[in-house]
Amino acid sequence: MSTHKIVFAGPVGAGKTTSIASISDIEPFTTEEFATDEVKDMKDKTTVAMDYGVMELGNGEHIHLYGVPGQIRFDFMWEIIVEGGIGLILLLNNESDQPLDEMDVYLDSFKSFIDRTALAIGVTRLQPGKGPGLEDYVARLAQRGMSTAPIFEVDGRKPEDVVTLVQSLLYTLDPGLQTQEEMAGAAAV
Numbered sequence: 001m002s003t004h005k006i007v008f009a010g011p012v013g014a015g016k017t018t019s020i021a022s023i024s025d026i027e028p029f030t031t032e033e034f035a036t037d038e039v040k041d042m043k044d045k046t047t048v049a050m051d052y053g054v055m056e057l058g059n060g061e062h063i064h065l066y067g068v069p070g071q072i073r074f075d076f077m078w079e080i081i082v083e084g085g086i087g088l089i090l091l092l093n094n095e096s097d098q099p100l101d102e103m104d105v106y107l108d109s110f111k112s113f114i115d116r117t118a119l120a121i122g123v124t125r126l127q128p129g130k131g132p133g134l135e136d137y138v139a140r141l142a143q144r145g146m147s148t149a150p151i152f153e154v155d156g157r158k159p160e161d162v163v164t165l166v167q168s169l170l171y172t173l174d175p176g177l178q179t180q181e182e183m184a185g186a187a188a189v
């Protein structure tokens with residue numbers, strides 16, 4: 001039975017803790033504390049060390065889900081948590097002031113990890129006519145030469161959205177995945 005580790009990153013309030021809790025098959029481990037600084041204007045609690053959950057795939061594989069704290073002042077945790085990971089899920093909050101610039105900041109911060117692994121991006125709180133659209137993120141990614149990264153609109157509270165995002169990351173790592181599933185499906189008929 002194989003196990004893999006993927007890492008959720010992104011700004012405060014993007015939905016990292018929520019997304020991991022949505023899809024974890026165990027009670028998620030969180031390290032949330034009441035926010036004391038400017039974060040508390042946005043929400044009560046914030047992750048101070050890490051989130052952890054586990055997603056079991058149908059084939060017996062386990063995907064370990066790690067979330068890093070969004071606040072830059074805890075960025076010393078980022079390097080520790082990505083160790084041994086196979087890919088990054090970057091969550092962005094489309095309602096923040098400059099979500100495209102935030103994407104750049106996080107892609108720069110996690111550049112060496114992304115370069116040696118894989119990336120999938122989820123944009124939360126997308127509303128038609130409010131803030132940038134998904135095509136603006138795609139254009140910014142293309143400017144960075146990263147147009148192959150999967151990017152989706154997601155609601156961290158909806159397990160099906162988060163599972164799709166995780167699957168897109170796994171598919172980037174192993175395009176044979178779908179074929180194997182199709183073959184398994186075909187064999188079952």
Ligand SMILES: Nc1nc2c(ncn2[C@@H]2O[C@H](COP(=O)(O)OP(=O)(O)OP(=O)(O)O)[C@@H](O)[C@H]2O)c(=O)[nH]1
Nearest residue numbers: 012013014015016017018046047069070124155156
């Ligand atoms: N509308 C909407 N709300 C969301 C979504 N995902 C999470 N939330 C809510 O947004 C708030 C913040 O979500 P968290 O999961 O705590 O955010 P986080 O990324 O872990 O934030 P930090 O730990 O502070 O870095 C919570 O109240 C969630 O219920 C989403 O996709 N859409």
Ligand SMILES: [Mg+2]
Nearest residue numbers: 016017046047
């Ligand atoms: Mg959190």
